Amino acid sequence: MTDRFDGAPRMGRVGVHRSTERSWWRWWMTAIVAAAACVLLVVGGLGALQLLQVGSVDTSVPTGPEPITDPAALPEGTTITVLDASGAGAADAVAATLQGGGWPVAAVADASEQRDATTVYYQGADLEAAALGIAQAIGVEATEVTDQPLSGSTITVIVGTGVEPEPSSTP
Numbered sequence: 001m002t003d004r005f006d007g008a009p010r011m012g013r014v015g016v017h018r019s020t021e022r023s024w025w026r027w028w029m030t031a032i033v034a035a036a037a038c039v040l041l042v043v044g045g046l047g048a049l050q051l052l053q054v055g056s057v058d059t060s061v062p063t064g065p066e067p068i069t070d071p072a073a074l075p076e077g078t079t080i081t082v083l084d085a086s087g088a089g090a091a092d093a094v095a096a097t098l099q100g101g102g103w104p105v106a107a108v109a110d111a112s113e114q115r116d117a118t119t120v121y122y123q124g125a126d127l128e129a130a131a132l133g134i135a136q137a138i139g140v141e142a143t144e145v146t147d148q149p150l151s152g153s154t155i156t157v158i159v160g161t162g163v164e165p166e167p168s169s170t171p
Contacts, residue, residue, distance in 0.1 A: 103134060115158060120132075
């Protein structure tokens, strides 16, 4: 038994709950558009970073002043006090090394407390090069700026334990 619907041509999926079939070109077009959007976002982001220069950090190490190795080049009025924090009288040997090199040692005295490390303290950034030169002359590396006078001199060398001064290379 046949009815009027038997002769109707098939039209694929139909009805409320059925989706229409997509052809292959629609799927590929969606994939291409999505890939193009990703590429544009990445390229745009990299371009924005380049414009903002994000990530370009200065990694150079700031260099300080060159040490003053000639005591005649010291700023006017520079004086040096050597304090003995070793408890063994090492300040006398350090002072002799400095004086032998022409450095203006004003006084040698005992420190109020013992320390392990030898440090050259200086007052103000204008004396940093001088402090570096003094530290180099006695064979130590530690220099430190201070805002208050430690001994009445502009530069104070506090000699710690275990210090044997190297002979000064300056005449």
